[in-house]
Amino acid sequence: MDEYDAEIPALIAESLADARPGRVPVSRYSFAPRLPRQTHPDDPPEPSDPPEPSDPPGPDGPHARTAVDEVLPVLRRIRAELGRESVGRIRFPRYRLVGWLLAQSFADEDADRDADRDRVLLQRLRERERSRRDTAGGDLPDLGGTAANLAVRWLRILTPRVWFRLKVTGRLPGPFGAEFAWLRVEAHRARNGPESVLAFAERLCEATAQNRAIQEFHAKLLVGAFLADLRQAYRRRRLRALRRTAYPVALLEGVDERNGGFRFLDLLSDVRNETALFDPLLVIAVSDSVPPRLRGCSLEDPSRPTGIDAPLQSYEDWSGRLANDSRESLSTAWYLSFVISTPLPVPDDVAPGADTLQTRYFLETRNALERARHFTLDPPPLWCRRWFIRVAAVLIAAGVLLGATIPLRISSQDDARWRTAHCGLDRHHPDAATLSMIGNECVGLSENRYPFTDPQGTLVPVEQQIYQQNKDAETQHKKNPSRPYAAIVYLLGLTSSGPPAGSFTSERSELLGVAAAQHAQLGAGTHDGPLTRVILANGGEHVQHGPAVADMLSRRSRESPPVVAVLGLDESRDKTVETIRRLTVTGIPSIGVTLSADRLADASKMYFQVSPQNRREVAVGAAFVKNVLASRAGLAPEVRILYSADPSDDYSSNLAADAEKLFGAPGVGFRIEATEAFAPDSWTSAEHVDAPSADDVGRQACGFPGVIFYAGRNIDFETVLHSINLHCQSAPPVIIGNDAISRYVAEATKRREFPAVPYYYLSFSADKEPCEPESALYAELRGIFPAECGPNNDSFLDGSTSLAYDSVQTVEGALRNIAASQVPIGPAAMWRELSDIHGANAIDGESGLIDFGGRLEQQTPTDKFIAVMEVVDGGLPQSRASCGRRHGWHANAWCPVGG
Structure with missing residues (x-):
């Protein structure tokens, strides 16, 4: 090689190193000693080529030069150059594995049998794997992300032997055992049929240098492994934006037939023809002689392009023929030759x-x-440029940060709005979805310890007791799934819409009855007794939001345990009627506990009540006036009826209408002096200027010689008494009130406020002692709320505790019948069994016998117990008469029967 020939590779290397926008990876190898040449001061030093202990002997070894000896030095140099960090550090796992196998020998091992050789080779492979992992962390497969690499590393650590045995089979998918998978394909190609990777590896280890055909096969295998590694390194990955865009160049100097240079080019060409696969390596060989394979094709052919543009024209001609020539496996397919004349x-x-x-x-x-x-070079795509990746990374990071901050802020604001709209509860609270703030009242369903609080805080302890018993019921049901298990909703007005807040004594009393009935179920100790889960529901003041609660139940009814009935309903108002109708649309029966308005039963065939109706209440009151009060000295046979002017108060207006009808009926002996509506204290004077106030009607009652029948609410009864006490306490009129007065009586402080004014009232319960030994209800109360049996606690006097207890007992009886009939528990089955409560199935409750008469149209109990009570000097009420059926009591002879 003369000086001019040695300068050509240097010029090419300098040109590629100065390429724009980025340098091209270049590796130079000289097949002959290099001549001194001028170098640029900024040229990088020649890379060192340390021998690998696992590689076969080089050309200077003691053995004769073979195809492997001629290929290895070139591949070593290219691998060393391309493995540097500055060019992207390409790994060569396939090439290294093949080189390692070719360096192995069984000559020094006691491995005569195939099984022994398998064992020895597996041991060496395992040691090689361990050595590579310990020294360099192992060649983790490039999965495009550290998370996947970390998962693979942990899999290797936790299952090293299983992982290794799977890996050497060549059957691990993807990049997990790429070199062995490639070796498995080559084994199949070599034998034209399936062969295990281990068997193929053994044949590589057993080969001898004297077999020229085998050595040439080994050389091709090395070249093929090398090209496969390059192919993998330049493969485009969807999950990685950065990729290599400049193919590597191998500059071979001094290529000659004597030094193996042309042999290397021939092997490279043969491998490309045999695999027919793309590889990114460009080989530029400089020689002063014609390659043997091109000697039949004269480079001095007159048809060849000449001049300055000859290389470009030659390249275009060659690229047009390459596809066809490589398919035909022409030995010259991959050769593109140029003649460089001396200038x-x-x-x-x-x-x-x-x-x-x-x-x-x-x-x-x-x-x-x-x-x-x-x-x-052609510029890479915009998204592959480093500056773009860096800018994009910064923008993405900023976007992620901004995207996380804005949603967090929005989420924080949204969470705040959510909490405001859902009674201060976070989204994860199980009651949040069924509770809503309407005005300043928290309305909805609660079965997971949300407390509906009154100003005095008296409701919370009872609510918490019910929630705890719900957990106990669920535990018992899990232990014995055969026990009937259902949910009931107890709907009351547990909040007040604004000041002044009324008393919640009656609501608390009802919840005490519910807790006592549920406690009795839990303590029954039976294996087949029903269990109930109590869902507390707040319909707001006067149950004005009851329809909204009914709509919420349409979603809850699909959950477990099924909601079979809604109890309570609190007050007889227009909204209560609408709530009953909404529940009917949902398909859930309802049970009124203290309700008595006549038209409630007409609202739905799925409505029942455990309390008597207004018409029966007035009939008992009229009979008492006729048979007891009429003989009182100086009492005129006149009745003045006072009721609420609130058009939404169906209870009061209905009671007044019944009183006007029954007191004025022939044979009673009293005439209706007036039926007067008054404005409730909760109204403003501007809303109802035509109606007198409760204070006015109280003052006007002074001096009335007949009977005042009060048909209003308990909250206004206090105002009427106050006015009578103020104006005529020395000679008050005779007053008989409705069952709502029992709520007033149950508050001892209010009852004792006007001792000079005595009065009668109708009660749905007539207990004399707070804890009667024979009462099952109060026996349960002693177990959970011992203070309720104290001598100064009069909350039981309104009868709502007994009625609530009996309503739950009614549901329990229906559940027993459903279970006995072996039909699925649900609201439809509950409605059917409620209709059948009569005769032997009647409920002998604490508030009297509950018997619906056995008629489909009968939804109220027949001949239900009602007592006439008298309060004198603000003391405990005393029973003056009673009607209806109740254990331990006898009805007066004059009592109306039925109704």
Whole structure:
């Protein structure tokens, strides 16, 4: 090789190193000692090529040169150059594995049998794997992310032997055992049929240097492994934006037939023909002789392109033939040859305008070399450029940060709005979805310890007791799933819409009855007794939001345990009627506990009540007036009826209408002096200017010689008494009130406020002692709320505790019948069994016998117990008469029967 031939590779390497926008990976290898050449001061030093202990002996070893000996030095140098960090650090796992196998031998091992050789080879492979992992952390498969690599590393650590045995089979998918998977394919190709990776590896280890065919196969295997590693390194990955865009170049200097250079090119060409796969390596070989495979194709062919543009035209011709030539496996398919002539001496005078042959040739050559020195690449796609990746990473990070901050802020605001709209509960609270703030009242369903609080806080302890018993019921049901298990909703007005807040004594009393009935179920100790889960529901003041609660139940009814009935309902108002109708649409029966308005039963065939109706209440009151009060000295046979002017108060207006009808009926002996509506204290004077106030009707009652029948609410009864006490306490009129007065009586402080004014009232319960020994209800109360049996606690006096207890007992009886009939528990089955409560199935409750008469249209109990009570000097009420059926009591002879 002369000095000019040695300069060509240097010029090419410099041009590629200065390429724009980025340098091209270049590896130089000289098949002959290099001649001194001029180098640029900024050129990188030649890379060192340390021998690998696992590689076969080199060309200077004691053995004769073989195909492997001629291939290995070239591949070593290229691998060393391309494995540097500056060019992207390409790994060569397939090439290294093949080189390691070719360096193995069984000559020094006691491995005569195949099984022994398998064992020895597996042991060596395992030690090789462990050594590579310990020294370099192992060659983790490139999965495009650290999380996947970390998962693979942990899999290797936790199951090393299982992982290794799977890996050496070559059957692990994807990148987990790529080198062995590739070796498995080559084994199949070598034998034209399936062969295990281990068997193929053993054949590589057993080969001898004297077998020329085998050595050539090994050389091709090395070249094929090398190209496969390059192919993998340049594979485009969907999950990775950065990728290599400049293919590597191998510059071979001094290529000759004697030093194995042409042999290497031939092997490379044969491998490409055999695999027919893309590989990114460009080999530029410089030689002063023609390759043997091209000697039949004269490079001096007159048809070959000549001149400055000859290389470009030759390349276009070659690329057009490559696909067809490689398919036909032509030995010259991958060769593209150029003849580089020695340049003419530089002319002495290159004056402008000189037009000599030597001058023209020199200028064209110089211009061509100048273009070559400023070699440019096609710019990579925008998304593959480093600056773009960095900017994109910063923008993405900022976007993620901003995207996380804005949603957090929005989420925080949204959470605040959610809590405001859902009674201060977070989204994760199980009651949040069924509770809503309407005005300043928390309305909805609660079965997971949300406390509906009154101003005095008296409701919370009872609510918490019910919630705890719900958990106990669920536990018992899990232990014995055969026990009937259902949910009931107890709907009351547990909040007040605004000041002044009324008393919640009656609501608390009802919840005490519910807790006592549920406690009795839990303590029954039976294996087949029903269990109930109590869902507390707040319909707001006067149950004005009861319809909204009914709508919420349409969603809860699909959950477990099924809701079979809604109890309570609190007050007889228009909204209560609408609530009953909404529940009917949902398909859930309802049970009124303290309700008595006549038209409630007409609202729905799925409505029942455990309390008597207004018409029966008035009939008992009229009979008492006729048979007891009429004989009182000085009492005129007149009745004045007072009721609420609130058009939504169905209870009061209905009771007044019944009183007007029954007191004025022939044979009673009293005439209706007036039926007067008064404005409730909760109204403003501007809303109802035509109606007198409760204070006015109280003052006007002074001096009335007949009977005042009060048909209003308990909250206004206090105002009426206050006015009578103020104006005529020495001679008050005779007053008989409705069952709502029992709520007033149950508050001892209010009852004792006007001791000079005595009065009668109708009660749905007539207990004399707070804890009667024979009462099952109060026996349960002693177990959970011992203080309720104290001598100063009068909350039981309104009868709502007994009625609530009996309503739950009614549901329990229906559940027993459902279970006995072996039909699914649900609201429809509950409605059917409620209709059948009569005769032997009647409920002998604490508030009296509950018997619906056995008629489909009968939804209220027949001949229900009612007592006439009298309060004198603000003391405990005393029973003056009773009607209806109740254990331990006898009805007066004059009592109306039925109704």
